[in-house]
Amino acid sequence: MFDAQQLFRKRFSEHFKELSRYLKYIFNGHLVIVMLFILSALVYYYQQWLLDIPEGFPSIWVMAILMGFVASYSPIQTLLKEPDLVFLLPAEHKMRPYFRNALLYSLVIQLYLVFLIFAGLGPVIFCSV
Template structure:
């Protein structure tokens, strides 16, 4: 029951996102992003060449940056406001639903 509900909610969510992505990812935006990523890659490669050999803090900086990236975003449960009432009898089965949401 809860797996079917999750699959239905994810399908609805993806359909909704695909409907709006065609407006966001237009031709000009994609071209600008392509040049931006290329420029950032070039600047990054040039900055790596200028770092000294004994730069020991690089590992700690990488750990802090990647740990900070873990906290960006939120849990996408795809629960709706009426679920607090109608899913109350299925509270024990909700654990599987939330596990799928955490993986998503």
């Protein structure tokens, strides 16, 4: 018997395992230190720019445009593979829970990006008002 929930859990764990392997290689010790220095420099210069922000700066427009671009970028991760086009075709009518979970996973990942951008741009709103 086909179980869509079990298939999603299996695909999600495979995806998470692959992602953790890549992140382990990307965030090795030296790269993390370099990224920390770059992020610290960016935060320092961002803070200095916030202190010198002009009075008539259109912060609402800048934030609206950037949030519009971030919100319109919405890749859906279904975690499907190429052979699924053939092998899951007979079980297509039972895939509703799988796609619901995949859409929920994509929504959570995208909301994280939106909240991160909103938190980064929040001081611009409060400094220009």
